[in-house]
Amino acid sequence: MRTQVGIVGAGPAGLMLSHLLHLAGIRSIIVENRSRAYCEARVRAGLMEHWVSELLVEAGVGERMKREGMVHDGIFIAFNGQAHYLNFKKLIGKHVVIYDQKEVVTDLIARRLADGGEIHFEVADTSVHDFTTDRPKIRFRANGELNEIACDFIAGCDGFHGISRPSFPAGTLQGYDRVYPFGWLGILSESPPPEKELIYAYHEKGFALYSMRGPNLSRLYIQCAPDENIDEWPDARIWEQLHLRLGGVRKLTEGKILQKGVTPMRSYVTEPMQHGRLFIAGDAAHIVPPTGAKGMNLAMADVRVLARAFESFYRSRNSEPLANYSKTCLRRVWKGQRFSWWMTQMLHRFNYENDFDMKRQIAEIDYVTTSEVAAKSLAENYAGLPMG
Numbered sequence: 001m002r003t004q005v006g007i008v009g010a011g012p013a014g015l016m017l018s019h020l021l022h023l024a025g026i027r028s029i030i031v032e033n034r035s036r037a038y039c040e041a042r043v044r045a046g047l048m049e050h051w052v053s054e055l056l057v058e059a060g061v062g063e064r065m066k067r068e069g070m071v072h073d074g075i076f077i078a079f080n081g082q083a084h085y086l087n088f089k090k091l092i093g094k095h096v097v098i099y100d101q102k103e104v105v106t107d108l109i110a111r112r113l114a115d116g117g118e119i120h121f122e123v124a125d126t127s128v129h130d131f132t133t134d135r136p137k138i139r140f141r142a143n144g145e146l147n148e149i150a151c152d153f154i155a156g157c158d159g160f161h162g163i164s165r166p167s168f169p170a171g172t173l174q175g176y177d178r179v180y181p182f183g184w185l186g187i188l189s190e191s192p193p194p195e196k197e198l199i200y201a202y203h204e205k206g207f208a209l210y211s212m213r214g215p216n217l218s219r220l221y222i223q224c225a226p227d228e229n230i231d232e233w234p235d236a237r238i239w240e241q242l243h244l245r246l247g248g249v250r251k252l253t254e255g256k257i258l259q260k261g262v263t264p265m266r267s268y269v270t271e272p273m274q275h276g277r278l279f280i281a282g283d284a285a286h287i288v289p290p291t292g293a294k295g296m297n298l299a300m301a302d303v304r305v306l307a308r309a310f311e312s313f314y315r316s317r318n319s320e321p322l323a324n325y326s327k328t329c330l331r332r333v334w335k336g337q338r339f340s341w342w343m344t345q346m347l348h349r350f351n352y353e354n355d356f357d358m359k360r361q362i363a364e365i366d367y368v369t370t371s372e373v374a375a376k377s378l379a380e381n382y383a384g385l386p387m388g
Contacts, residue, residue, distance in 0.1 A: 003029045003118075005310060006138040006151035008126060008164055010039050010119055012101060013282035013299040014157035015108035019059060020307035022115055026314055029149050030112075030119045031126055031140050039105050039121075043188065043259070046100035046213065047198075047293040049384025052300045053097040056104070061111050069099035070212070072197045075382070076249075077347075077369055079202040079362060083195075083249040084369035091376045094383040100213055101296055120147075128154050128167050132276035153322075155306060156280040157299075160268070164284050168275050178341070180265040180289060182206070182348060183226040187238060189218045191255025194246065200291075200347055201245050202365055204358060207348045208245035209291075210252070218255070223348055226264035233260070265289040265344070267337055272326035279306055279325055286333050291347065292340035297384060302329050304387065332385065339381040 005021055007014045010032035018028045032039065048056075053069070056062035073089040088094050112119060123140040130136050131154055138149040156164020165173070193212035201208040206223030213219050222241050224233075239254050246252055266287065273285045282299030305328050309321035321328075346364050351357055368374045 001029060001147065001149045002151070003027045003149060004152050004314070005155055006136070006149045006153070007031070007155045007157055008128065008138065009156070009158035009162060009284070010034075010105070010109065010121070011157060011159065011282065011299075012104050012108070012296050013284075013303050014155070015105060015112060016059075016300060017155055017157060017281065017303035017307055018112055018117060018119075019061065019108055019115075020303065021310060022112070022117060023059065024307065024311040024314075026310055028117070029151070030117070031123050031138060031149070032119065032121050033123055033126060034121065036109060036119075036121045040102055040109065042102055042105075043213075044101035045290055045293065045295060046098055046103070047211075047296075048097045048099060049297045050094040050096060051384045051387050052297055053099075055300065055304065056107075061107050064103070064107055065097065065099045068103070069097045070214075072096050072098060074379070075197055076195060076199040077202070077365060078199055078247055078249045079365050081247050081249065083199060086369065086375050086379060088379040088383050091372070091379040092383060094379070096293075096383055098212065104296075123147075126158075126163055128156070128164065128278060131167075131278035132169075134277070136277045153277045153279065153310065155303075156278060156284045157282055157303070159283040160287050162284050164278065164280050165270060167278065172272075172275050174271045176267075176269045176271070178267040179226075180267075180344065180348075181226065181350065182223050183228060183262050183264040184209075184221040184290065185224040185228060185230070185233060185238070185262050186219065186221045186260070187257050188213065188259040189220060189255045189257050190216065191218050191253045192216050193218045194250035194252045199246070199250065200343075201247065201249075202347050202361065203245040203247060204349070204352075205241070205245060208242060210242075210246065210250075224262060226262075228262045230260060230262055263290075267341060269330070269333055269337060271330060273302070273329055274322075274326050279322075281306055281329075285329075286337070288337055288340040289344045291343040292336065293382065294336040294340050298333055298336050301332050301387065305329050335381070335385060
């Protein structure tokens with residue numbers, strides 16, 4: 001097989017990159033170790049920044065999102081028995097869109113296949129080779145047979161546990177890591193969400209988030225230990241804590257719990273995000289705590305930069321944007337990390353024994369919800385910083 005850009009991973013980053021390249025007349029092939037059904041069913045966060053929702057529409061893959069996505073003009077922050085609304089539309093003229101990541105993946109897969117795109121699902125033993133030369137290769141097994149893709153460049157969009165980042169030569173990467181002393185216990189419930197937009201709740205017992213996947217499907221989270229035993233959280237205990245931490249600011253309707261699980265929280269950034277002709281994007285290069293809703297949005301920013309860099313190379317043989325890929329992306333990545341850390345430290349209990357920290361956090365939340373300047377700063381970062 002021969003293509004211009006070989007892509008490892010059929011998540012939002014890899015699929016969007018392939019689609020943007022197709023629109024620019026650049027060929028690509030995607031390899032993915034999971035099945036198509038798995039990729040289209042994997043539940044992940046689905047909050048899109050304003051510019052990302054616009055990108056999907058501009059790229060011709062946003063029609064279903066426009067019909068089914070939920071436009072949110074702001075968020076609620078609840079503390080001390082009150083819910084304070086931050087109106088992004090009024091503050092900065094932007095909104096966010098709730099549209100599950102698996103739906104983005106479903107739309108992109110359908111479009112790539114309809115456009116004649118080549119995606120190899122359920123491959124095994126994927127590896128990347130010769131990316132320090134001008135003839136990099138991707139090798140994989142499909143139906144027991146060894147296959148090879150000769151390409152000009154390789155894009156690793158295969159997530160934090162993928163093969164792309166570990167393939168960098170020893171000593172070429174610097175990893176910056178922060179592990180948080182808590183996790184999120186998340187549930188998917190057959191019940192209407194307590195509010196039409198997200199509620200971030202601060203409570204002395206710990207943080208809680210009240211989100212949704214539809215008008216009758218709630219996605220709810222509570223702060224817990226990172227190694228929490230899910231068996232010690234029967235449904236009754238989960239609902240008790242969700243009611244408690246909501247503080248009575250809204251009515252919470254209980255429903256059948258369809259999924260439950262604990263996710264530890266961490267921040268991680270790899271520098272650089274490229275070596276030779278191998279480029280990594282999205283979770284392969286960085287992960288963020290979900291508090292700031294930046295994961296998929298940073299991935300989309302990466303591949304937009306990378307797609308433009310490839311287009312510049314193939315149209316005019318200008319390699320400068322490719323050479324500057326890491327530098328360009330990391331400016332935004334670190335701003336996303338800063339905001340995610342800030343939201344996390346403001347809303348979570350780090351030390352339950354320290355009342356000073358609790359009082360300081362309450363003062364900070366009070367400031368953010370009463371100062372227009374502070375609220376605008378949160379809104380700008382949450383709804384998405386401008387793309388260059």
